[in-house]
Amino acid sequence: MRSITGRVAALGLIGGLLLTACSGxxxxxxxxxxxxxxxxxxxxxxxxxxxxxxxxxxxxxxxxxxxxxxxxxxxxxxxxxxxxxxxxxxxxxxxxxxxxxxxxxxxxxxxxxxxxxxxxxxxxxxxxxxxxxxxxxxxxxxxxxxxxxxxEPSIIVYNRATFPGEPPKSLADVAAIAPDNRGKLTTYDIDSENGYAQMWTLTKNRDDAWPLFDKLAPSTKYEMNGGSMTQKLAQGEYVAGYFQSGLVRGLLKPNGLDSVLGWSYESDGTTVVPxxxxxxxxxxxxxxxxxxxxxxxxxxxxxxxxxxxxxxxxxDVAEPCGDLSVKSVTDTVGQQNILMVPLDEAMRADKPAFSARLAKAREQ
Known part of the structure; x- marks a missing residue:
């Protein structure tokens, strides 16, 4: 059996994004x-x-x-x-x-x-x-x-061996284990537009978004590179990552990582990045x-x-595409939990204040 390091190396970590290159x-x-x-x-x-x-x-x-x-x-x-x-x-x-x-x-x-x-x-x-x-x-x-x-829908990726308790099904589940796992959670840095866009979208759609971030932020390490986060999750450095790219869904099994890492949708707010x-x-x-x-x-x-x-x-391609269609994701989590990242100029205007608020949450 290949080592975890060898299997992670097979992922092809390119440009901070993950995209499967499976045979066939x-x-x-x-x-x-x-x-x-x-x-x-x-x-x-x-x-x-x-x-x-x-x-x-x-x-x-x-x-x-x-x-x-x-x-x-x-x-x-x-x-x-x-x-x-x-x-x-x-x-x-x-x-x-x-x-x-x-x-x-x-x-x-x-x-x-x-x-x-x-x-x-x-x-x-x-x-x-x-x-x-x-x-x-x-x-x-x-x-x-x-x-x-x-x-691409956001997902939670977790280490099957080190995540405490039942597998997470929501951001609230990840927040619940945050106090006892300082430095063991990960997500995209706010200077990654992918990360900021998802965080901002959650705050615009969920009244409890900032209370969630207040719990998550002190235990989270922020990274620019999705590949790096997946590698560290597989190696046990992190127990869970949230706002991870939905591209990971098709990547784990063909690279032999599905026995090490699991994933789930963020059932209390699945942000989707067009x-x-x-x-x-x-x-x-x-x-x-x-x-x-x-x-x-x-x-x-x-x-x-x-x-x-x-x-x-x-x-109309939901059947041949299976899980890899927005319709299938919506059917799974419910329309009310699909939070589409919009093309909204307010996102850019809000960033300084948002950054300051997140920094305050991280210091708790």
Whole structure:
């Protein structure tokens, strides 16, 4: 049997996010992607995209997503090369705006899970309407031209051997063991937008959010990297992590970690982080970018996304995607416990006061 260290090393800790790269591309969930060509996309749209031959994508999605997606997209649309460029949110915004200002070549499509990315790029994005607009839930289309291709639920990840008592099912369960486990809990740092966005969203939807943070914060170590947290959980340094990425769900079993780590939804407030995509205004390969965006929003494209570990947004792919669909998560925890992270400018404006309040909680 491989050691814990060896098994954790197999996770592929990339850019602070976790995305499964399982053999067969089933995300550890037995998902078989639909590799057919979406019938709703017109032949004319395909011809124009193939004439351009390429789509450059600036993204914070790990390489493993593209390993799963690119072969299937190229099978459906031969002659179009996808060129992903891995960038974090602030770097993505700065680079794209700088390139546009200087007239240099830049991205055709942006895919990112950070709300600030799209606040920063709002004037640089096309307001095109996807042919799949009507098939998408409202939260997946917050602005014209901006669409969520996935939405990852927050989960609790816990060490099966060291978590005291019954496995946690809620943030309240984690808070209950916090006083006796100082330094043994973990979550994203407030300077990680993923972490802050989830914390802020909980406070906007739950009256008891700050009392929860008052219990959790003194026992929590905050980290920027999701991979580091999972590694330390597996090694027993932490007993539980909250606001962890739902991407972990499909990662544990294929990497032999399901006997070491368990996970559960935060039944008293499952924050959900959309991963948005938008075509860049004036893109050099605008038709190819539009085709890729539409493909990712189609039913077949959504099954490809969920087979790679992302959580599909379309309700009509809940059956093939299983747990890796927002509908399935909602059916499990209840609509009242789904807290969608919004594209709300107030999130940025509130951060200084929020940071000060969290710092006070940590000092207790």
């Amino acid at each position: 591309g089933d995300g550890g969930q037995g998902i078989v992607p639909d590799t057919s060509k979406p019938s709703e996309i017109s032949a004319d749209a395909i011809t124009k995209a193939q004439a351009e031959g390429e789509v450059i994508v600036y993204t914070n999605s790990p390489d493993e997503l593209w390993d799963e997606l690119i072969p299937k997209f190229e099978q459906a649309y031969p002659g179009i090369r996808i060129s992903p460029v891995s960038l974090n949110g602030p770097e993505l915004v700065q680079r794209l705006l700088s390139e546009k200002k200087s007239g240099a070549s830049t991205a055709d499509l942006v895919i990112d899970s950070s709300p600030s990315t799209f606040f920063g790029l709002q004037d640089a994005l096309s307001d095109r309407s996807s042919v799949f607009d009507a098939a998408l839930p409202d939260y997946a289309k917050p602005w014209p031209g901006l669409y969520a291709i996935s939405a 991963r948005y995509t938008a075509v860049v205004k004036g893109a050099a390969h605008a038709n190819a970018a539009a085709l890729l965006q539409d493909y990712l929003l189609s039913a077949p494209g959504q099954t490809v996304a969920c087979s790679s570990g992302l959580t599909a947004v379309r309700d």
